[in-house]
Amino acid sequence: MKVIIGQGSCGIATGAKxxxxxxxxxxxxxxxxxxxxxxxxxxxxxxEPIVDIYEDNGDMTRYVKVQPDKVEKIVxxxxxxxxxxxxxxxxxxxxxxxxxxxxxxxxxCGLINPEKxxxxxxxxxxxxxxxxxxxxxxxxxxxxxxxSGLRGRGxxxxxxxxxWNAAKGNPGKNKYIVCNADEGDPGAFMDxxxxxxxxxxxxxxxxxxxxxxxxxxxxxxxxxxxPLAIKRLxxxxxxxxxxxxxxKDIFGSGYDFDLRIxxxxxxxxxxxxxxxxxxLEGERGMPRLKPxxxxxxxxxxxxxxxxxxxxxxxxxxxxxNGGAAFGAMGxxxxxxxxxxxxxxxIKKGGLVEVPMGLPxxxxxxxxxxxxxxxxxxxxxxxxxxxxxxxPAQLIDTPVTYEDINKTGAIVGSGGMIVMDEDxxxxxxxxxxxxxxxxxxxGKCNYCRIGTKRMLEILERIxxxxxxDGDIELLExxxxxxxxxxxxxxxxxxxNPVLTxxxxxxxxxxxxxxxKKCTAKACKELxxxxxxxxxxxxxxCSKKCPVGAISGEVKGQHVIDQTKCIKCGxxxxxxxxGAIEKK
Numbered sequence: 001m002k003v004i005i006g007q008g009s010c011g012i013a014t015g016a017k018x019x020x021x022x023x024x025x026x027x028x029x030x031x032x033x034x035x036x037x038x039x040x041x042x043x044x045x046x047x048e049p050i051v052d053i054y055e056d057n058g059d060m061t062r063y064v065k066v067q068p069d070k071v072e073k074i075v076x077x078x079x080x081x082x083x084x085x086x087x088x089x090x091x092x093x094x095x096x097x098x099x100x101x102x103x104x105x106x107x108x109c110g111l112i113n114p115e116k117x118x119x120x121x122x123x124x125x126x127x128x129x130x131x132x133x134x135x136x137x138x139x140x141x142x143x144x145x146x147x148s149g150l151r152g153r154g155x156x157x158x159x160x161x162x163x164w165n166a167a168k169g170n171p172g173k174n175k176y177i178v179c180n181a182d183e184g185d186p187g188a189f190m191d192x193x194x195x196x197x198x199x200x201x202x203x204x205x206x207x208x209x210x211x212x213x214x215x216x217x218x219x220x221x222x223x224x225x226x227p228l229a230i231k232r233l234x235x236x237x238x239x240x241x242x243x244x245x246x247x248k249d250i251f252g253s254g255y256d257f258d259l260r261i262x263x264x265x266x267x268x269x270x271x272x273x274x275x276x277x278x279x280l281e282g283e284r285g286m287p288r289l290k291p292x293x294x295x296x297x298x299x300x301x302x303x304x305x306x307x308x309x310x311x312x313x314x315x316x317x318x319x320x321n322g323g324a325a326f327g328a329m330g331x332x333x334x335x336x337x338x339x340x341x342x343x344x345x346i347k348k349g350g351l352v353e354v355p356m357g358l359p360x361x362x363x364x365x366x367x368x369x370x371x372x373x374x375x376x377x378x379x380x381x382x383x384x385x386x387x388x389x390x391p392a393q394l395i396d397t398p399v400t401y402e403d404i405n406k407t408g409a410i411v412g413s414g415g416m417i418v419m420d421e422d423x424x425x426x427x428x429x430x431x432x433x434x435x436x437x438x439x440x441x442g443k444c445n446y447c448r449i450g451t452k453r454m455l456e457i458l459e460r461i462x463x464x465x466x467x468d469g470d471i472e473l474l475e476x477x478x479x480x481x482x483x484x485x486x487x488x489x490x491x492x493x494x495n496p497v498l499t500x501x502x503x504x505x506x507x508x509x510x511x512x513x514x515k516k517c518t519a520k521a522c523k524e525l526x527x528x529x530x531x532x533x534x535x536x537x538x539x540c541s542k543k544c545p546v547g548a549i550s551g552e553v554k555g556q557h558v559i560d561q562t563k564c565i566k567c568g569x570x571x572x573x574x575x576x577g578a579i580e581k582k
Contacts (some may be wrong), residue, residue, distance in 0.1 A: 001034040001079065003027075005066075006050040006110060008041030008196045009189075009228055010350075015067055016049040022068035023051075026075040034079055040197020042110025044097055045350035047090065050110075053078060062090040093369075094348070100367050102329065103353045104337045105190075105313045109197035114232050117239040120200040126245050128319035132208050133253040138168055141212040145315070147323030149335030154180055154271070154308035155383065155412045156488075157334075157401040163305050166295035167213040170303040175215040177206055178299065178306045180276055181222040181229070184268040185384030186435060187343040188415035191309035193351055195222065195229035198313070199236035203259060205312030207250070208319060210257045213305050217258060221276055224263040233261060268385075268439035272487045273298075273306045275441065286441045287487035308413065310339055330356035334400035338411065342368045344418040345375070354399070361395045364418060376421040379503070383412030385432040385439075386492035388499030389425065408499040410492070424521035425504040426511055429497045430458040436493040447490030450481040454497060463524040466512035471501060520581050523566045530557050530570075533578035540570035540579060 003023060007016045016038075023036055042050060047064035051074070054060050061084045063074060070088055078084050112119040120126075132141055146161035167175060179202060183191040194202060206218045222230055237259055240246040248256050262280055270276045270285040277299050279285040298304025314336065318326045327335045334356040340363060342349050347369035354363060364370070364380065371377050379389045388409030390397060397403050404411050419428065437451040454477050457470050478494030485491045501508060507518045517525040530540070536554035541547075548564045551557030559570070571579040 001056060002054040003034055003036045003079070004052040004054065004113075005036075005038045006041060006048060006052075007038040008109075008193055009226075010041050010045040011048040011050065012228070014048040018068050019049045019051065019066050019071060022071035023075065026072050027079065030075050030080050032075055032079045037113055039112060040109050040114050041193045041351065042098070043101075043106060043193070043351035043353075044090075044094065044348070046348050047094060047350075053084075062095075063088045064090045064094065097348055097350070097352075097367055097369075100362075101353050102337050102355050104317050104326070104329075105194060105201075105310050105339050106198075106351060106353045107317065108201065109193055109351075112198070114197050114199055115235050117200060117236065117243060120198070124320060125200055125316075126204055126240075126243075128316040129204050129207050129245060130251050132211055132319060133251050133255045138212050138214065141208060141319070142168065144319060144323040145212070148314075148318045148326040149323075149330070149333075150311065150314055150318060150326065151334070151401065152307055153310035153314070153338065153413065155386065155410065157411065160307060160311055163295060163307070164209060164212045166293070167215075167303045167305040170296045172302040174217065174300070174302050175213055176299045176302060176304045177210045177213060177215040177218045178276070178280070178304060179206055179218070179220045179222075179312055180271060180273070180306055180308045181220055181226075182264045182267075182270050182276065183223060183226075183309075183413065184266075184271055184439075185386075185413055185415045186432075187417045188341050188384060188413055190339040190341050190351060190414045192226055192229055194309050194313050195226065196232055199229075199233045200240065201313040201316060202233075202309055203236055203240055203246070205315035206259060207245070207257050208315050209305065209307065209312060211255055213303070215305070216256050218260075219280060219299075220259060220261045221264055221270070221280065222261055223266060225266060230261060230263060237261075267441070268435075269441045269487070269489050272489060275487065276306065277304065284441070286443045287489075289486060310414070331398070331400050333402055338399065338414060340399075340414045340416050342416050342418065344381075344416075345372050345420040345423070346370070346418040347372055356400050357398045359396045359398055360390065363399065363416070364395070368418070371418065371420045378419045378421050378423055379425065380419065381409075381417040381428065381432070381496065382415070383410035383492075383495070384415045385436045386410065386488065386495060387412045387415075388495040389419075389428070389503060390499075391503040408495065408502060410495070422519055422521060424462070424517050424519040425500040425507050426458065426517075427462050427522055429500045430455065430462055432496040433458060433493065436489060440489065440493075444484065444486045444490060446481045446484035447486070447493065450477055450484075451490070451493050453477055454481075454494065458497070461508065461511045462517075462522045464511070464515045464522075466508075468512070470512055471505065471508050475501065526566060527561060527582050528559055528564060528566065528568070528570055529580050529582055530559055531578050531580055532556065533576050535576050535578070537575070539573050539575070543569045543573040545569065 051063040151157040275285040275287040294304040541549040
């Protein structure tokens with residue numbers, strides 16, 4: 001019998017380490033002899049900590065939200081008594097979260113121990129590498145990727161085979177293949193889960209890509225804020241070297257290839273490939289004009305190819321199963337599957353992997369379970385700060401590069417921030433623009449100054465100081481920034497503003513002309529008032545941190561608006577619904 005505890009970052013954050021310690025203690029106490037191990041995140045982050053118990057015959061029982069106080073009962077009744085504790089087990093509804101997905105990139109996450117290479121080998125690991133280096137030519141590998149239709153999963157959606165072929169075709173003393181694991185979008189955690197849960201898939205994908213373009217060295221540029229991912233990557237690379245999958249003469253083929261990790265310092269702009277290359281060379285991460293493209297002159301002016309984690313993680317599956325099998329999923333132009341991180345006002349937050357072309361509605365409601373507290377779905381932000389907002393009326397939009405682009409958003413790396421009726425779209429645009437303004441490298445005026453001026457206007461609007469003409473000025477500045485910025489960060493920075501103006505212009509007008517926040521979310525534009533329903537219980541006055549509420553016992557209370565800090569504690573505490581937010 002095996003006890004497997006999910007220990008990705010999400011599991012550890014919710015107490016998986018304490019759960020493991022509790023299992024160790026209780027198994028010793030009850031004399032239970034079972035294997036206790038761990039795995040990465042299976043994707044159901046909202047149910048962590050997760051514990052899977054495998055019987056000797058292969059049957060598995062999944063327990064969810066397993067805090068230490070539940071462990072003794074599981075050990076005593078299930079491990080020792082042989083009877084699963086059904087009240088702690090995953091529900092049939094939650095099981096559908098995974099059953100409705102098609103998992104290629106996430107196929108091993110949450111199922112194998114990411115720190116044991118033998119478990120990766122047991123599920124066919126490195127067979128694709130062996131096939132490539134011992135029996136295929138570079139052109140054959142590139143052709144298989146071309147047939148698959150795999151496009152870069154980092155955001156741009158550029159054909160992977162084309163980039164590999166371009167790097168292969170350019171002469172150079174050395175060639176380099178680079179993985180962009182600098183996942184910086186707020187609310188995005190797809191790459192982190194792969195790095196923590198299945199690091200060998202990335203390594204294998206990079207070996208195959210390196211072979212195809214003729215590179216002997218690979219670099220994984222991983223954000224330093226992912227310490228667990230870096231730890232597991234380093235461990236996986238060392239194990240791969242011990243097995244002969246990295247280093248000299250891989251599988252006796254004569255092909256040499258090795259990897260190293262570079263920890264990034266948290267600069268969002270380094271998601272742009274030329275800025276990433278500058279950082280790798282020890283310079284400040286700032287983009288440069290293209291051409292020349294990295295495929296011709298990249299790292300140290302040598303031919304270089306850059307893809308992200310998810311792109312590389314698809315490669316071993318494609319080689320093992322054939323490009324046609326991957327291309328059979330998705331649509332004609334957007335093939336294969338895509339991983340999305342569901343976050344925000346959604347019931348089932350976590351990772352989902354679905355065939356491209358599935359409608360947004362099926363992802364958000366069919367898999368994600370819909371909106372928290374059954375509130376009204378308002379919009380979803382796709383593509384992070386570089387993306388845009390897709391409103392409720394477009395919920396049937398298919399998730400393809402082409403269809404999402406038509407809305408003004410982008411697929412991006414795969415972040416989906418779900419918003420409900422309580423989300424202010426003006427403030428949401430302000431939040432994302434504040435992020436990109438801070439992350440601008442400052443190299444070009446349009447991005448450095450333009451985003452700052454746009455942010456100043458949005459900040460004025462959200463505090464009730466908007467003026468006639470502000471919307472038009474935002475649109476004018478956005479157009480100039482998109483046209484004048486050098487790299488993708490600046491060119492896409494106005495997208496959240498433009499899409500919210502396009503679909504929620506009424507909210508901007510309400511802020512500017514009526515000095516009201518439509519969603520009742522902007523503090524400076526709301527007020528709390530006590531109605532006739534007040535029973536004079538005094539609870540609200542006791543909860544008010546600034547003493548802004550006064551009144552007699554059993555008499556109607558009032559709020560001094562000059563003192564009120566609009567924290568909402570009064571409304572939360574009122575048992576009679578007598579306090580309204582206006």
